[in-house]
Amino acid sequence: MTFGSRQESPGNGDAPPPAKVFGPGERLPLRLTVGLGVQHVIAMFGATFVFPLLMGLDPNLAIMMSGICTILFLLIVNGKVPSYLGSSASFVAAAAMIAADGGGPAAVTGAVLVTGAVLALSGLVIHLLGPDVIVRAFPPAVTGGVVMLIGFNLAPVVSESYWPHDQWTALLTMAFVILATVLLRGFLGRITVLLGLVFGFALSWILDLAFGMTPTPQPGGGVEDAFRVDLSGVAEAPWFGLPNFHTPEFHLSAILVALPAVIALIAENAGHVKAVQEMTRNDLDPYMGRAIFADGVATVLASSVGGAPTTTYAENIGVMAVTRVYSTAPYYVAAGVAILIGLCPKFGALVYAIPEGVIGGITVILYGMIGLLGAKIWVENRVDFANPLVLVPIAAGLIAGIGNVSLSFTDSFQVSGIALGTFVILVGFHVLNALAPQAMKVAPTARKAPAADSGEAEQDATRS
Numbered sequence: 001m002t003f004g005s006r007q008e009s010p011g012n013g014d015a016p017p018p019a020k021v022f023g024p025g026e027r028l029p030l031r032l033t034v035g036l037g038v039q040h041v042i043a044m045f046g047a048t049f050v051f052p053l054l055m056g057l058d059p060n061l062a063i064m065m066s067g068i069c070t071i072l073f074l075l076i077v078n079g080k081v082p083s084y085l086g087s088s089a090s091f092v093a094a095a096a097m098i099a100a101d102g103g104g105p106a107a108v109t110g111a112v113l114v115t116g117a118v119l120a121l122s123g124l125v126i127h128l129l130g131p132d133v134i135v136r137a138f139p140p141a142v143t144g145g146v147v148m149l150i151g152f153n154l155a156p157v158v159s160e161s162y163w164p165h166d167q168w169t170a171l172l173t174m175a176f177v178i179l180a181t182v183l184l185r186g187f188l189g190r191i192t193v194l195l196g197l198v199f200g201f202a203l204s205w206i207l208d209l210a211f212g213m214t215p216t217p218q219p220g221g222g223v224e225d226a227f228r229v230d231l232s233g234v235a236e237a238p239w240f241g242l243p244n245f246h247t248p249e250f251h252l253s254a255i256l257v258a259l260p261a262v263i264a265l266i267a268e269n270a271g272h273v274k275a276v277q278e279m280t281r282n283d284l285d286p287y288m289g290r291a292i293f294a295d296g297v298a299t300v301l302a303s304s305v306g307g308a309p310t311t312t313y314a315e316n317i318g319v320m321a322v323t324r325v326y327s328t329a330p331y332y333v334a335a336g337v338a339i340l341i342g343l344c345p346k347f348g349a350l351v352y353a354i355p356e357g358v359i360g361g362i363t364v365i366l367y368g369m370i371g372l373l374g375a376k377i378w379v380e381n382r383v384d385f386a387n388p389l390v391l392v393p394i395a396a397g398l399i400a401g402i403g404n405v406s407l408s409f410t411d412s413f414q415v416s417g418i419a420l421g422t423f424v425i426l427v428g429f430h431v432l433n434a435l436a437p438q439a440m441k442v443a444p445t446a447r448k449a450p451a452a453d454s455g456e457a458e459q460d461a462t463r464s
Contacts, residue, residue: 024082024280024282024328027329028325033327033329034330034333036325036330037330037331037332037333037336037337038333038337040316040333040334041334041338041341044084044313044334044338048062048066048086048338049063050193050197051087051088051092052087052307053352053354053359054092054095054359055095055096056095056104056105057095057105057108057109057306057308058243058244058306058307059347059351059352060243060343060344060345060347061244061245061305061306061307061308061342062087062302062307062308063341063342064307064339064341065302065305065308065310066085066302066308066338067334067337067338067342068301068335068339069085069298069299069310070083070085070331070334070335070338071332071335072294072297072298073291073295073298073312074331074332076297077287077290077294079328080282080287081284081287081290082320082328082331083312083313083317084312084313084316084331084334084335085295085298085310085313086310086316087308087309087310087311088265088299088309088311089370090150090264090265090309091112091115091261092154092367092370093151093154093417093418094111094254094260095108096154096161097153097404097417097418098254098258101253101254103254104249105306106246106249106306107254108254108258109246109248109303109304109306109307110248110249110250110251110254110255111251111254111255111257111258111259112248112299112303112308113250113299113304114255115262115309116296116298116299116302116309117296117300118259118262118296119265119266119293119295120292120296120297120299120300122262122266122292123290123292123295124289125289126266126288126292126293127288127289128289130285131270131288131289134266134267138263138266138267138426140377140378140380140381140383141378141381141383141390141429141442142425142426143263143264143267143374144376144378144381144383145374145394145397146260146263146374146421146422147263147371147373147374147377148371148374148375148398149374149397149398149401149402149418149421149422150264150370150371150374150401151367151369151370151372151373151374152368152398152402153404153417153418153421155367156404158360158367162356162360162363163361164360165355165356165357165360166228166355166357166360167357167360169200169203169204169228169355169358169360169361170361170364172200172203173196173199173200173203173357173358173361174361174365176195176196176199176200176361177192177195177196177362178365180195180196193362196361196362197362200354200355200358200361200362201353201358203358204228204229204357204358205229207228208228208229214228228355228357229353229355230353231350233352233353234346234353236349237346238345238346239346240343240344241344241345242343243342244306245305245306246305246306247306248303248304259419259422260418260419260421263426265295265311267377268311269291269292269295272291272313273291279317279320280326291312295310295312298310316334387442388440389429389432389436390429390442392432393424393428393429393432396428397422397424397425397426398421399421400420400421401418401420401421401422401424401425402421404417405421406420407420
């Protein structure tokens, strides 16, 4: 891997000139590199531990593996695509459906591992055939529909699993995040999810002191009085230790539910590579397939030990846009810090102590934002819904996916929800496009790169 030459800033070496751009292979002074690395950790931190928590996976392990996988990613792309690999939101819906069918964390990680292998294979094909194959296989109309149903399919998880635990805490937490997202600026405006969790945690603690226990739904059914905040596990957890590893289990039904995430991840990775290309003014098309392959390999590695799936993070792309520093060195620092955090069980116990009502207030926003990213893809690419070829298969696929419609083949095998919706959208679009008159056919168009500024990157914060 080429680390490039060391680039010292002029003057006292405390800061680079405002107009100076540091490329992926260039280096800043050590303390600036460390400072930027910590900033990248903070940028990715909230989503990287929230999404594993929602998938029933160990957040400590997810944080640690995000560091290891980031290093692996940088090595595979030869340092040409500076990116941080945090936990992916694209599998949250699949994990919820697998859990609803009685599957545990091992079934989730098994499905994620297979999906990661498919993603890596897709990256290899893209590398061999060229990046244009992405748009031909997954045009914006299809990609937007799949991303939308992945997000909106999660609505029942909020209404049935999290919100009922403490509706008023959920409501106030949701209101806080909405206001903070609109009113806060700069760094604080980029960590509103994390601030929302802190606000909700503090609110729950105050409500416990003021009103005592509250009726709380129990996992086995029924309702019992319980405190909103239970920190007993935090006190008992050690400061240093390994996360909880487990071996994946492979179930066909779970794998079929998770596989549609490949489409979202290909679109997300491609968009992020295009964003970095726009910022650095370097031609990264030759590295498009390699980046997708690297993300797939990283997901396989993380899930093979029980960790969460990974994806490139728009939050960190936003940090680069603001600082104009695209050097890979701060990402190595961020990865090292993440590995150290993952080795602190007390942190994991604190995450598990977050009240369900707080998570309900956060997820009602996050899940909706994931779904609306699909609409964002349609708007940016000017998808024509006046064309029945586009409108009909997407409309059918969305209702099948969001409504969790099932198609049973045997007593023990069925395709439903996201898997069925994706199949209807993808196959329906391509079959109709092949059969339609020439005047109705949808020609592949180059995907528009996301705007290279922090505000745009923040809109993509819920990564799939």
